[in-house]
Amino acid sequence: MNVVVCVKQIPDPAAPQALDPDTKTLVREGKLILDDSDAYGVEMGLQLAEQAGGGEVTLVSMAPGGETSGLRTALAMGAAKAILVSDDALKGSDALATAKVLAKAVERAQPDLVIAATESTDGYTGTTPVQMAELLGMPSVTFAKKVAVSDGTVRVERQTEAGYDDVECPLPAVVTVTAGVVEPRYPSFKGIMAAKSKPVDQLTVADLGIDAGQVGLGGAGQEVTQVADAEARAGGEIVVDEGDAHEQVVRFLEQLKLV
């Protein structure tokens, strides 16, 4: 079974971040790392391909500057190859433009299954994979906490507020996974060395047959109009145990309607 995993390469969240003063979007320059959210999708893809007894995982990413650092991490985990779309024309692309680009790149790999994360950790509109599915004409199942494939069908336990729904649909399909769907493996030394020589097919917008006017800032239907600092967190409540701490904790949880 051939699986495509969409992986977003993001600025290292541990490093200082900057916003472009004109577009108010994140400055994405230099080294980009594999988004943690996508490590789960890579692991899920690898496990499904292994369980199917054949096939491989192809990564698809759209990122500036021909950046492959995050892709190499996922290749070191075991993915076979990657498609990277990198083009100056993409600067300022919104989620829909990203979905258009990813859909065209995914088509090239002709996968049985496409996996993405439910949302990224930097932009997190959580809309890109479902827009991509629509453009590909594939069904999509979101918020997967468990995924199994057999007989041309994908079966998903779909996380809900109350528990989970059992959902199934025919392949090919797009599935978005939640953190915890599987435990991502650490790349081994052998994997890291092998990743250096795995193929990364680098494409431009023109290679994908996309009109440059449909993407980038000019083609964006979304605009970041304002950016504000997040509210500072209020201090927590300290419960001092004088024999009734458990009752205080239960009262607190009841107020939040958690019990």
Ligand SMILES: Cc1cc2nc3c(=O)[nH]c(=O)nc-3n(C[C@H](O)[C@H](O)[C@H](O)COP(=O)(O)OP(=O)(O)OC[C@H]3O[C@@H](n4cnc5c(N)ncnc54)[C@H](O)[C@@H]3O)c2cc1C
């Ligand atoms: C107005 C605007 C301007 C922007 N300008 C820029 C810019 O100048 N430069 C820039 O780099 N980005 C820019 N972005 C962000 C970029 O286009 C994002 O990739 C896109 O908006 C989707 O990101 P998200 O975090 O919302 O994805 P989500 O929908 O939260 O992502 C869910 C999952 O979809 C997949 N996915 C999402 N994006 C990608 C990707 N790029 N490659 C592979 N898989 C992916 C991953 O599996 C991800 O975990 C801009 C966004 C907006 C709204």
